[in-house]
Amino acid sequence: xANKAQLILEGKTYEFPITEGTEGEKxxxxxxxxxxxxxxxxxxxxxxxxxxxxxxxxLDGDKGILRYRGYSIEELAAKSTFLEVAYLLIFGELPxxxxxxxxxxxxxxxxxxxxxxxxxxxxxxxxxxxxxxxASLFCAQTAFYPEAMDPNRSxxxxxxxxVRALAKMPTFAAWAYKNAMGHPVNYPDNKLDYCSRFLxxxxxLPAEDYHVDPVVADALDKLLILHADHEQNCSTSxxxxxxxxxASIYSSxxxxxxxxxxxxxxxxxxEVILMLEEIRKDGGDTEKWINKAKDKNSGFRLMGxxxxxxxxxxxxxxxxxxxxxxxxxxxxxxDPVLEIASKLEEVALRDSYFIERKLYPNVDFYSGIIYRxxxxxxxxxxxxxxxxxxxxxxxxxxxxxENKEPIGRPRQIYVGQxxxxxxxxxxx
Ligand code: SDX
Numbered sequence: 259x260a261n262k263a264q265l266i267l268e269g270k271t272y273e274f275p276i277t278e279g280t281e282g283e284k285x286x287x288x289x290x291x292x293x294x295x296x297x298x299x300x301x302x303x304x305x306x307x308x309x310x311x312x313x314x315x316x317l318d319g320d321k322g323i324l325r326y327r328g329y330s331i332e333e334l335a336a337k338s339t340f341l342e343v344a345y346l347l348i349f350g351e352l353p354x355x356x357x358x359x360x361x362x363x364x365x366x367x368x369x370x371x372x373x374x375x376x377x378x379x380x381x382x383x384x385x386x387x388x389x390x391x392x393a394s395l396f397c398a399q400t401a402f403y404p405e406a407m408d409p410n411r412s413x414x415x416x417x418x419x420x421v422r423a424l425a426k427m428p429t430f431a432a433w434a435y436k437n438a439m440g441h442p443v444n445y446p447d448n449k450l451d452y453c454s455r456f457l458x459x460x461x462x463l464p465a466e467d468y469h470v471d472p473v474v475a476d477a478l479d480k481l482l483i484l485h486a487d488h489e490q491n492c493s494t495s496x497x498x499x500x501x502x503x504x505a506s507i508y509s510s511x512x513x514x515x516x517x518x519x520x521x522x523x524x525x526x527x528x529e530v531i532l533m534l535e536e537i538r539k540d541g542g543d544t545e546k547w548i549n550k551a552k553d554k555n556s557g558f559r560l561m562g563x564x565x566x567x568x569x570x571x572x573x574x575x576x577x578x579x580x581x582x583x584x585x586x587x588x589x590x591x592x593d594p595v596l597e598i599a600s601k602l603e604e605v606a607l608r609d610s611y612f613i614e615r616k617l618y619p620n621v622d623f624y625s626g627i628i629y630r631x632x633x634x635x636x637x638x639x640x641x642x643x644x645x646x647x648x649x650x651x652x653x654x655x656x657x658x659x660e661n662k663e664p665i666g667r668p669r670q671i672y673v674g675q676x677x678x679x680x681x682x683x684x685x686x
Pocket of ligand 1: 303488490523524552564565567615621622
């Protein structure tokens with residue numbers, strides 16, 4: 259019985275076809291399970307459940323492999339640029355020189371946002387977390403581009419929505435930061451490249467002749483590449499399921515920004531730095547904190563460690579750790595928490611608790627150290643993750659829409675009350 263799985267339920271045998279991916283992954287196709295057997299599957303957190311077939315990103319958690327459209331993350335991080343990787347993820351191939359130039363020019367033409375966005379921004383107190391502001395401003399594009407509410411509009415219309423999303427995300431991100439600082443916002447300087455344009459909007463003060471440090475811009479470009487996509491993670495799955503209802507690209511991605519904000523997902527990079535600072539202030543006793551992370555009653559987790567898919571090193575963590583060393587040296591920054599992070603990693607990786615559970619540093623473990631060296635404030639770390647993940651969210655939304663996938667609607671096993679009659683309040 260080649261390529262079939264058998265299920266025996268209440269004495270009856272059912273067969274289901276097996277699908278095989280490019281790299282040999284196997285999936286049991288159970289699209290008619292309920293109809294055939296009357297039963298559904300139950301898989302909290304979808305740990306064993308494939309939601310789709312995708313040609314965008316391949317992960318091998320055991321071997322620590324990450325590829326975007328077949329290209330290794332190591333090669334892309336070393337040789338490509340963020341906009342080239344964005345083009346690759348969204349359109350499927352590395353661009354020819356003139357195509358990349360047009361893509362970059364089209365994005366440059368749309369970096370400005372409607373002045374009325376400032377009225378929305380002004381409604382947020384300076385105490386607002388930049389992720390909440392970012393999600394709101396990003397979704398507000400539906401107000402200014404109502405034509406984008408139709409995800410099935412023309413290919414040219416979808417391209418324009420994609421270009422606007424990539425062009426305005428850095429502007430929204432920088433404005434969210436300026437709002438938190440109580441500073442006036444900066445407008446995008448279209449003479450600069452993608453990362454330099456963002457950094458100038460983020461850091462320039464009124465009437466200042468601000469010059470972007472190329473070391474900082476290059477480091478940011480590499481970080482955005484490393485965060486650009488990661489197959490069906492929590493926030494990408496959110497973008498897909500919201501998009502499956504035919505919501506617009508802007509509302510789908512705004513939902514993804516909110517999902518990324520959680521401390522177990524993209525919010526971990528902010529939590530890692532707060533954790534490392536707490537350990538430093540506590541005297542830097544890494545053994546003590548490793549023991550706390552192993553104690554279920556402590557409520558403490560080693561943030562930046564562990565991953566749903568990687569049961570080996572997260573390849574991005576290796577690249578970011580090396581980049582952190584390089585950037586701190588180039589900038590002449592000596593960050594004491596880098597040493598604490600390295601010590602934590604060393605102690606954890608020889609501890610049976612972490613070895614048995616295959617808990618390794620993930621992408622968030624070292625990224626905060628670089629962001630801090632680049633002068634990016636902690637509250638903005640997850641905003642940087644969102645900026646990097648944007649092309650992945652776009653690519654996944656586009657693939658789901660082009661494949662005409664059905665609306666996402668999981669089932670459940672009901673464990674509540676059986677039928678009962680209403681009791682008037684005076685008789686309860
Ligand atoms: C990202 O999915 C993606 O691809 C995400 C991401 C992307 O690019 O989109 O890679 C980005 O989100 C990276 C992960 C960032 N989060 C953190 O660093 C937070 C700390 N890590 C975790 O909380 C945890 O490891 C998760 C959320 C990442 C994964 O959780 P799982 O797969 O649901 O695993 P689990 O929580 O069931 O843990 C399994 C065991 C448990 O112990 P036991 O019950 O078996 O005894 O491992 C333990 C957990 O207690 N464990 C940890 C731990 N992570 C898991 N113990 C201590 N410290 C940790 N960090």
